[in-house]
Amino acid sequence: MAKQNRTLPQNSGQMFVTDGGIETHMIFNQGHDLPNFTVFQLNDSEQGRQAMREYYQPYVEIAAKAGQGFLFDTNTWRANPDWGALVGYDAARLRAVNMAAIRFSRTVAEGFHLAGVPTVVSGAIGPRRDAWQYDDAMSVDEAMAYHADQVAAFAAAGADLVTAYTLTNTPEAIGIARLAEAAGLPCVLSFTLETDGHLPGGKSLGTAIGEVEAATGGSPAYYMINCVHPIHFASTIRHAGAWVDRIGGLRVNASMKSHAELDESETLDIGDWQDLAQRYQRLLPLLPNIRVIGGCCGTDHRHIGAICHHCLPGQRDQEVQHERLRHSA
Numbered sequence: 001m002a003k004q005n006r007t008l009p010q011n012s013g014q015m016f017v018t019d020g021g022i023e024t025h026m027i028f029n030q031g032h033d034l035p036n037f038t039v040f041q042l043n044d045s046e047q048g049r050q051a052m053r054e055y056y057q058p059y060v061e062i063a064a065k066a067g068q069g070f071l072f073d074t075n076t077w078r079a080n081p082d083w084g085a086l087v088g089y090d091a092a093r094l095r096a097v098n099m100a101a102i103r104f105s106r107t108v109a110e111g112f113h114l115a116g117v118p119t120v121v122s123g124a125i126g127p128r129r130d131a132w133q134y135d136d137a138m139s140v141d142e143a144m145a146y147h148a149d150q151v152a153a154f155a156a157a158g159a160d161l162v163t164a165y166t167l168t169n170t171p172e173a174i175g176i177a178r179l180a181e182a183a184g185l186p187c188v189l190s191f192t193l194e195t196d197g198h199l200p201g202g203k204s205l206g207t208a209i210g211e212v213e214a215a216t217g218g219s220p221a222y223y224m225i226n227c228v229h230p231i232h233f234a235s236t237i238r239h240a241g242a243w244v245d246r247i248g249g250l251r252v253n254a255s256m257k258s259h260a261e262l263d264e265s266e267t268l269d270i271g272d273w274q275d276l277a278q279r280y281q282r283l284l285p286l287l288p289n290i291r292v293i294g295g296c297c298g299t300d301h302r303h304i305g306a307i308c309h310h311c312l313p314g315q316r317d318q319e320v321q322h323e324r325l326r327h328s329a
Contacts, residue, residue: 008161008186008221009069009120010248010291016071016120017063017308018251018292020299022055023077028268029300030055038087040079043100056108058301060115066308069118071292072109073163074101077126080150095153098123102157122163122188123154125176131166131192131227132259134201140215143175151179161186165251165296166227168192168200170211177216190224190251195258197236205236206243213246222248222289227296229253229271230279237286248291252280254298262297270298277306284311 010016023037030051034041042048052075063070076098078084084094102121109119128146129135147164154162162185164176173189180187191199191208198204209223223246225233230252237244254271255262262269276299284290293311295303 009118010071011221014069014118014291015312016069016292017059017066017304017312018071018073018249018294019056019059020295020301020304021251021254021297022073022075024268024297025300026051026055036078036083036086038078038083039075040077040084040097040101041087042075043097043104049104052104053108056111059304060112060117062301062305062308063112063117064115066312068308068312069120070109070112071294072105072119072121073124073165073294074098074105074122074154074159075124076101076150077124077165080126080128081146082128083126091149095149098150098153099157102154102159106158120160122161123150123157123159123185125150125162125164127164127167127172131168132200132263133168134199135169135172136201138169138171140171140175140178143172144179147172147176148179151176151183151185155183155185159185161188161221163188163190163224165190165224166192170203170208170215173208173212174215177212177220181216181219186221187219188222188224188249189220190226190249192259193225193228193233193236195228195232197233200259205233206241209243209246220246222246222291224249224251224292226251227253227259229256230276230283231256234279234283237283240286244287245289247287248289249293250280250283250287250290251294251296252276252299253296254303268298270300270303273299273303273306276303277310280307281310 026032105121167173177187255269
């Protein structure tokens, strides 16, 4: 039986909305020049921080209307040594920007609190290498050495948890989980899935979760699925074993295209957010412990708003009440 972390409100039954794909939104929709999706660079200028404040503004209303909390994932998916070096960030600058991202999220969260929306702040981690290609060279020891500084920065800045996204292999997941446990931080692990519902390289999601559970004593707070459209993993979930109870969050892609197709595309495929929301809604009954809902590549506040409308009873109840009041006026 996996250990459950009792410090997170998600694991006590509270639902949280999170944002869409911040990297694709800021680059394709907002026109920011951020090579290799290094959105963390926005933290280092007032202009960039203002862009981030504006980015989060629609989510205040979305979470408030849904009657749920909001989970901040910092914009630090690429704020690790190899990717940071490509844009001139050494270890000291990376530590500073990772810590600043936590503090910035706390500041923006004040606006959510004024609207009655509770918040949680997660330090976001990305893989060392490609998020869409299987990393068969990664080892647990390499993962721990590589990600140690980022986890330490989040712990020093007072993050509520760390979340590692777009993982393609289990050694990297295990290494991050061990680092988080040593730092006293709850940890969430999210795997990239391909169009067949398996991890890049062919491993099944259930097998990947089982391997991490066995190697860590079940220390992760829960697992997530991200960077994939629901049509590509619905069958995987529908025929899942007991491991499905460990899935606590979804961040889905807007596009039905494969990663290979998306990689070759020069434009952003935002898909159909109403169709996406309806597919999301059909998945939730199969995932009894989902507590975080959000988006990944190609999604923005429009997709998340539609998903909340279809999936969260708090929003539907408020909309029905609003209609009743309007007609009785």
